[in-house]
Amino acid sequence: MYEGLLPGGIIAAVAxxxxxxxxxxxxxxxxxxxxxxxxxxxxxxxxxELTGITRAHGDITLxxxxxxxxxxxxxxxxxxxxxxxxxxxxxxEKNASDRFFLLFDGSAECVVDPRRSEVLTSHKKQWNxxxxxxxxxxxxxxxxxxxxxxxxxxERRIHxxxxxxxxxxFHTLHASSKQKQEADYASKLLxxxxxxxxxxxxxxxxxxxxQVDLQEWQRARHEAASQARQHVAENYDxxxxxxMSKPANGQAYILSTSDPEEIATRYRRSTMTxxxxxxxxxxxxxxxxxxxx
Numbered sequence: 553m554y555e556g557l558l559p560g561g562i563i564a565a566v567a568x569x570x571x572x573x574x575x576x577x578x579x580x581x582x583x584x585x586x587x588x589x590x591x592x593x594x595x596x597x598x599x600x601e602l603t604g605i606t607r608a609h610g611d612i613t614l615x616x617x618x619x620x621x622x623x624x625x626x627x628x629x630x631x632x633x634x635x636x637x638x639x640x641x642x643x644x645e646k647n648a649s650d651r652f653f654l655l656f657d658g659s660a661e662c663v664v665d666p667r668r669s670e671v672l673t674s675h676k677k678q679w680n681x682x683x684x685x686x687x688x689x690x691x692x693x694x695x696x697x698x699x700x701x702x703x704x705x706x707e708r709r710i711h712x713x714x715x716x717x718x719x720x721x722f723h724t725l726h727a728s729s730k731q732k733q734e735a736d737y738a739s740k741l742l743x744x745x746x747x748x749x750x751x752x753x754x755x756x757x758x759x760x761x762x763q764v765d766l767q768e769w770q771r772a773r774h775e776a777a778s779q780a781r782q783h784v785a786e787n788y789d790x791x792x793x794x795x796m797s798k799p800a801n802g803q804a805y806i807l808s809t810s811d812p813e814e815i816a817t818r819y820r821r822s823t824m825t826x827x828x829x830x831x832x833x834x835x836x837x838x839x840x841x842x843x844x845x
Contacts, residue, residue: 574826581819604657
């Protein structure tokens, strides 16, 4: 009897999973609608919504692995078709870039950490082939066709100079004081001088005894402090570093190239679809159990 009820339990479990997913997507839609958009320069610390234009972080740009297209973020998946009675696609390889990129909204820049984010992008390509990795020989791969190996490739990207919506944990790292930057630079100088002890002796060993005594080391410290003051005076960094990353409390972390209203609408449609599917499967599960009792 209980073995006969097992399929009904599986259907019920799937229905509950869909119901949970429906409430999750509804929560995301309401969050997007309720959280106001902030400016990077004046945003409070915590859960924040930002909009702006993407930029590469540094001079290095990425290349998407499957198409070779330049971008600032990518995600790809390679699937192999498994034939037979229960034919289906099996994921054989997938990955996503973890390089940070920038979001600029006219007031300041924010460093975006794409790791563990839900990315919604309009740049998506999906196609089929006969090689594990697509390339120039893709369409002439007779070996793959003879083996009946079919692959499906999916690639998603975010490009530079593209509109971006972001909602997640906003945190600002404030610039250290002049005194702190001077002390840090002086410490680096002293450490670098220690690496070449012969040069250190030639520069500060005034009594030629083959070692830097306490008084001579004090002069070296004064020299390093003087150079540090001059360096910081010319290169003082008083800018704050703004960052966006995954919240620690389980709140949604979403990066999207679409308008927030469009995203919220998409989540609400998904909610209705999942609710309907959950109700249908729940009904099937109930009928199955009643028929088995």
